[in-house]
Amino acid sequence: MTIDGFAAPPALVEHARRFHAEGGMPAVPRVAATVLLLRPAGDDFEVYLIRRVAAMTFGGMYAFPGGGVDRSDSEAHLGWAGPTPAAWGERLRLDPPAAQAVVCAAAREVFEEAGVLLAGPDETTVVGDVSGDDWEAARQDLVGRRTGFADLLARRGLTLRSDLLLPWTRWITPEFEPRRFDTYFFVALLPEGQRTRDVSGEADHTLWLRPADASARAEAGELTMLPPTMVTLGEIAAAGDLGGVARAAAERDPGTPIVPRIEGLDGAEPRFVLR
DSSP states (O other), X not given: OBTTBEEOOHHHHHHHHHHHHTTOOOOOOEEEEEEEEEEEETTEEEEEEEEEOTTSTTTTOEEOSEEEOOHHHHHOOOOEESSOHHHHHHHHTSOHHHHHHHHHHHHHHHHHHHOOOOEESSTTXXXXXXXXXXXXXXXXXXXXXXXXXXXXHHHTXXXXXXXXXXXXXXXXXXXXXXXXXXXXXXEEEOOTTOOOOOOOTTEEEEEEEOHHHHHHHHHTTSSOOOHHHHHHHHHHHHTXXXXXXXXXXXXXXXXXXXXXXXXXXXXXXXEEEOO
């Protein structure tokens, strides 16, 4: 599977044919953010994957931590380090408030789903271990929406380190899907002193794998993934090392969306096209 396309699964072909035959109206995509957490592994590096519980949308699929942008993300008044929302807006092709919301959602979701906090006391440091009981209580309050991300950071005197997030790409769910997402993908290095934790109620399995190994296992049918996950794994694997990932991120266009579509619905071999 590459960004140039791949054979479309029969079930999706039938779904798409039905949608077009019935004159379906595309659902409005929900804006979302997801984060590829990376860590060194000898001379190589690994990426963190979670498997969504079966009852959820995309259940049983391996993916990266992430989720939808909340209203609180766009309304948050929080300490901010790194590129300004205006600078983020230029990279993501969004107005500054919308860009801030996407970046804030990325940081919030990776804390909610992986227990990793991309924040620090100032613009040059990152908080250490956040796995203690007090932090877990704070995370649970955030998940339960009993507190906001900005409030959590403010109470602990922390600043969001937006510079720890590198924008990578943007995917929008195909028009024929009933639930659609407009998802911004970021990469981030696991902060020193922190560790991922299997804390998400939306996941039933987590693992660290070399991107190339994750891709190989997906191709072999051992791990089930959606196209954006598989393509992105291939892209970061091709970067070679963590330095290569950072250099590649700086050259990418994370604002122009990839919207998969199926070509050749009337033919014998329909194909997903990602460009």
